[in-house]
Structure formats: C-alpha cells, structure tokens
Amino acid sequence: MGRTRGKGGDMGFRAGTGVFAFTLVLIVLAIGFELSRQSMDSLQKFGLNFWRTSTWDPVAGEFGALPFIWGTLYSSVLALVISTPVALGIAVFISELCPAWLTQPLVFLTELLAAIPSIVYGLWGIFVLVPAVRWLETSTPDWLRQTPLFSGPPLGVGMLAAGLILAIMVIPFTSSVAREVLKSVPLAQREGAYALGATRFEAIRAALFFARTGIIGAIMLGFGRALGETMAVTMLIGNNPQVSASLFAPQYTMAAVIANEFTEAADELYLSALVEIGLVLFIVTLIVNGLSRLLIWSMARPGKPRVFVSTVPAAESAA
C-alpha cells in the first residue's frame, strides 16, 4: 500500500488525535485562566468582602455578591429537594418495575424533558407557572403567611417558581444517571433479597443501598446542573438582590445577574465583578461535577463496562 507503517505511523496517529484531545484539556484550563484574568480588578479591590456584603450598587461602584450566592444555593437546594424523590422514583420505576415494552417509551419521554431549551421553560414559566404560583400564594392562609418561609407579597415570580422550574429541568439528568447506576447493581443482590422473603420495596431498597454512592453522584450531578442554569431562572426568580428565607420573595442568582447585567456593565470594575461571579460559579460547578463523577465512576467495578455518565441524556439513548 506504500503507506507509513509500524511504530512511526502509529506514533503519528497517536500524536495527531492527541492534539485534538488536548484542546479539550486546554479549553478547561483557558476558561479558568481567562476568568481569573478578567476578574482581577474586582478580586484585588474587594477580596473576600465581595462574598460577605450584600450591597450591589454599580453606580457607586459597590459590589457585594452575597445575595446571588444565597439565591443560587437556595434555588438549587430547593430544586434538589423537589426533584430528588421524583427522579429516583422514575429511575426505579423504569429500571425495576415497569413492563419491558414500556421501558423505551418512558426513557424517551423523560429524557425529552432535557431536550426542551431553557428559554422555552422560561417562557412557559412566565405564562403558566407564575400565574399558578401566584394563585397558590394568594390562597395561602394568613397565619402561614406570617412565617418567614412564606412571607412577602404574592407576586408569582420568586424563589418558589424558580425552584419548581429548576426541579423539572433537573429531573431527567438525575433520573437517567440513577437508572444507569441501578442497572449496574448485580441481579444477585435483588434475588438474594427476594429469596430471604423481602417485599418488592425491600428488595429495591437493598439495590438502592448497594448503589448508594452512584445515586448520590446522580443527585450531585443534578445539583451541578441547577447551580448553573440560567435562562429559565432569570425569567422566573424576580431578579431582586436580597437575602431572604421566603419562598415567595423575588430573589436573584449568580447566573441570572450575569445574564441580565453583563451587556450593561459599562465600567471595568463592574464587568470584572460580574466575571468574578462567573469564576466562582465555574469553580463551584467544577467541584460539584468532579465529585459526582468520582462517585458515579466508583460504581463501575473491574470487568464491568463503566457507567456512561453522559450529562446529555438524549445522546445516551442514541448510543
């Protein structure tokens, strides 16, 4: 064939594809580097106070990001609390309970939830979810409205609407990974439980317990998604920088403030403050995702194919 053979050619192949692979590593490093560089102004000027104070006044050049951190954590935890039981229920139903012919359609439908663009969720949220939440808020009894968790005017937009939309958006990610993890639990685990006279619930609980690290990984993966979710939250959370415990209060998240104010940031310090928020968001999602992956990967034992941790559920069903 007259082509380069042997070790030389193979090395060329390895180096050639390796260069492309290296760009992936490079991109991640470049993101970290670029964001740090751009946020230097703000990092130097405010230091740790940036994350401890809550005055956000671009005109006066005062930047405190505490309300955004609070809003991001609050909305993500809220989404997690709502979505986790549902997502695990779906994973169990699909992998353990439902008849075989129903598996594929259900996998497809639940993963379709991940295919809907964030902006469409936001739009739907504005026109359907927000009025529904407003109704819920106005029909909350007064004695309950006195408690800090439910105080504030019934606006519709606010933490509850954001948490609900986030929960819906996170469900397919958590449930698809949890399903894969459950699949990797040896059949003998369940058979053993049944043989000992366990009920269905008890056998599945044993399987879930066996898969616990992977399940926690799946939940964390959803958490990582919720932390960085931008458009739908921006449209529903009310965009008001305040630290409030109330589910009904309009608040703000890190991603939302970047989306709303980045193009308006006229001076360098303002821009730099926004980039710093982006940098922290990057680092936090990096840690959460890294941990979740380690947990999920630890489920795969030697001789077994590694659990496919695609964060794109739809791509997985194509495989």
Place this chain on the structure above:
Amino acid sequence: MSAVTGRRLTSALFVGFCGLSVLMALVPLAFVLFFVVSQGIRSLNFDFFTQMPKPVGEPGGGMANAIVGTLIVTGLGSLMAIPIGIMSGVYMSEYAGTRFSSAVRFAADTLNGVPSIVIGVFAYGVAVLPFKQFSALAGGLALGMMMIPIIARTTEELLLLVPSTMREGALALGSTRAGAVFRVVLPAALPGIITGIVLALARIAGETAPLLFTSFNNRFFTTRLTQPIGTLTVQVFAYAISPY
C-alpha cells in the same frame, strides 16, 4: 401476620409512588409541549420564515433574520466542534487506559458541566473584548465549546461498542492503527456518531445564555460573521423581558 401486611402495604405504596413520579414528570412535559404548540401554531405561517420582525407590539412580521442567525451560529459551532470532538473521541477510545486519556475524559465531562453562561463570559473575553465587537463568530465559538464534549464522549462510547474482531481483522490484514480506525472502526460507528451530532446540534440550537453577549442580537438581516447577529433564542428572551 399484621407485620407482613404492613410490609406489603409499604411495598405497594412505594410502587405507587414510583409510578406517580413518572406521571409527575410527564405532566409538565405535556403542559410545555401543549403550551408551545397551542400558542405558537397561530403565528406559524409563511411570513414567519420569510419576513423581518415588526416592532414589539405590532402584529405580523416574521423571524427570517433570527432563523438564519441560529443556522449560522450553530453551523459555526459544529464546524469547530465536529472535527475536534470526533478526533478526541477516537483518542479516548484508542488509548483508553492511559492517564492522558483519563485526563481528557475528565476535561470533557468537566466542560460539559460548565454552566453555559460561564462559557458565554469566556467567549466574550477571548472573542468579543479584543475586537470590541459582538459577532456571529464569537457566538459560534461559545456554542462549539459546548458541543465538543458531547460529540467527543458520544464518539468514544460508540467506538468502544464496535466489536474488537473488526479492528483485529483489519490489523491482521496489515493495516496500520490509523487505517484500522479510520477505514474500519469509525465507519462502522458512523451512523450512531451522526445521530449523536444531530442531538448535540438540537441541544445547542436551543441555547440562549452563551449567545447573550457573544453574538448578541440584531434586528436586521445579516450574514456577516463579524457582526452581531440575531438568533431565535435571544429574540425570544428579548421579547419575553420587554415590557409589552
């Protein structure tokens, strides 16, 4: 005896809860799809694809500029992501055991988890700020960065599914490693990889956050890559937050 009934009851409740959670996920899905179709169908006509947007509040008009813009920006993203993604996938599956390939896999998964808004901030820093100009190219860069890890991981997984006998056959016939991969293994996995790319495209075309300050928005028709360009998603956002 009652203990057994109790356990059975718990079990039945649990099964019921699992079924219910599937319904709880399908209800919003149906709601969203119904909402989009029922509200959108009225405006979906020939003008929508061929006309330019009218000022907010005036009826009529179309989204021609934004449709073309979305096509251009996702096209640019794919142009960048498909070669890098496929070649990285080849590397990861070919040299699966090496430490470097684990690092690449970890980088891919990390990049996949980076919030899209952060990708936008990065693309702004490297492709908008130096030129003092929002551009379709910057938007394409942001979207491409989001596609690469999806394509890379899909390619890797699909290449690993190709039976090793096919590769071994090629090697036994005297093929080089590159020849075995590009002429035998990759073609065998190609249909699946293309499906993966199409899915990645579909997901990326719906992205808004990374485009807000890269390709920005443009009310006018343009195909110039160095100019700000309107896209469907950003247009929707602009309308959604406008006070009308």
